[in-house]
Amino acid sequence: MSDESLEHKERLYSLFKRVFPDEEPVKVDAPPVEVAPFYPEFEKVEDYLHALEYCMESELFAKRTYEILSAKAEDEEARALFAQLALMEEEHYERIRKVYELVSKMKRRKIPLEALEPGGYLFEDREKARYTFLDVTGEDKGLVITREHPKKIRSWMKIDVPVLWLSESAMKMSGVKTLPPKLLLDKAEDIAEFVSSENLRAVLLESAEYLLLETNEKDLIKFLLDLRDLAIERGFYLIVSAEKEAFTPTSWAILRANMEKIE
Numbered sequence: 001m002s003d004e005s006l007e008h009k010e011r012l013y014s015l016f017k018r019v020f021p022d023e024e025p026v027k028v029d030a031p032p033v034e035v036a037p038f039y040p041e042f043e044k045v046e047d048y049l050h051a052l053e054y055c056m057e058s059e060l061f062a063k064r065t066y067e068i069l070s071a072k073a074e075d076e077e078a079r080a081l082f083a084q085l086a087l088m089e090e091e092h093y094e095r096i097r098k099v100y101e102l103v104s105k106m107k108r109r110k111i112p113l114e115a116l117e118p119g120g121y122l123f124e125d126r127e128k129a130r131y132t133f134l135d136v137t138g139e140d141k142g143l144v145i146t147r148e149h150p151k152k153i154r155s156w157m158k159i160d161v162p163v164l165w166l167s168e169s170a171m172k173m174s175g176v177k178t179l180p181p182k183l184l185l186d187k188a189e190d191i192a193e194f195v196s197s198e199n200l201r202a203v204l205l206e207s208a209e210y211l212l213l214e215t216n217e218k219d220l221i222k223f224l225l226d227l228r229d230l231a232i233e234r235g236f237y238l239i240v241s242a243e244k245e246a247f248t249p250t251s252w253a254i255l256r257a258n259m260e261k262i263e
Contacts, residue, residue, distance in 0.1 A: 011088060012085070013025065015084055016081075018077075049100065049103060052099060052100040053100070055096050056093055056097060059090075059092045062089040063090050063093065066083070066085040066086035066089060067083075067086045070086060098125060098127045098128050098131065099131055101128070102131055102132065102262070116132075116136060118231055118234075118236055119231055119232045119237070119238070119259075120231055120232075120238045120240065120259035120260065121237065121238065121239050121259060121260050122240050122242065122256065122259040122260065122261045123239065123240065123241045123242075124241070124243065125241065126206055128241075128262070129204060129206070129239050130204065130206075130241075132262065133204040133237075133239050134157060134159075136201060136202050136239075137200075137201045137202050138201070141161055141162060141198075141201075142161060142201055142202035142203060143161075143162050143164065143191070143194065143195060143198075143200055143204070144163045144204045145164045145166065145184070145191075145203065145204065145206065146163060146166065146204075146207070147165075147167070147206065148165075148206070150165055150176050162200070163176070163177065164177050164179055165177065165178045165179070166178075166179060166180075166181045166210070166211075167179075167180070167181075168180050181211055181213070182214035182215065184211065184223070185211070185215055185219055185220065185223040188223055188226040188227045188230060191203060191227060191230075192233075192234055192236075195236050196234055196236075200236065201236055202237035203238050203239065204239045204241075205227075205238070205239070205240045205241070207241060207242065207243070208220070208241065208242040209247065211223075212246060217247060217248060218251075220251075221251055225258050228258060240255075242255070
């Protein structure tokens with residue numbers, strides 16, 4: 001059972017116990033469900049896209065089923081349970097949809113993700129940035145610079161990735177590197193040196209707009225472009241997610257002109 005399936009199972013069990021605290025689920029003898037199409041491996045991008053399409057359809061079917069059950073259930077707790085399950089399926093669908101959109105657009109551009117060259121890449125969608133980061137790092141690790149807690153990032157990515165947590169107030173914890181956001185802008189060379197010394201392949205900088213709370217746009221743009229130049233020079237990937245609306249049109253245009261924007 002995959003990590004995703006185990007997480008799904010644990011969430012279902014947790015919801016079940018909330019509604020029926022004194023009971024345990026009963027295993028039902030039923031014939032196995034045949035899942036089609038089945039791909040033992042993906043030989044072409046089209047195979048991957050078809051599998052993702054099937055997964056999206058399955059998640060939407062499950063979502064609609066739980067919505068119907070929630071609408072028809074007479075017990076209030078059962079209605080709440082089915083409503084939460086519908087939301088869970090919707091979350092799964094959205095994650096799969098973002099991967100599908102990313103792969104589809106790269107296919108139309110005739111550039112497979114694994115063929116991307118080292119340099120700077122700009123995303124407005126944080127999850128698409130994460131999926132690209134995971135793809136280009138492959139079996140190697142990268143560095144994540146983020147406002148989210150490292151445990152949450154590692155849980156999402158399913159790998160023990162190095163994380164630099166941008167936090168002013170976080171206490172020092174074992175295995176957790178923290179840095180006040182205002183100090184990051186002076187660390188471009190240090191970041192590149194760390195990537196080289198650890199043989200990492202990529203840096204993921206999440207929610208770059210947060211740094212505008214600590215500095216002006218000019219200094220932030222300079223930091224991002226300096227790091228982008230170091231990525232090209234030293235052969236690693238700089239993947240940045242940022243909210244377009246947080247920047248002035250001029251600053252965003254500069255970023256787009258110097259970093260490849262992936263929708």
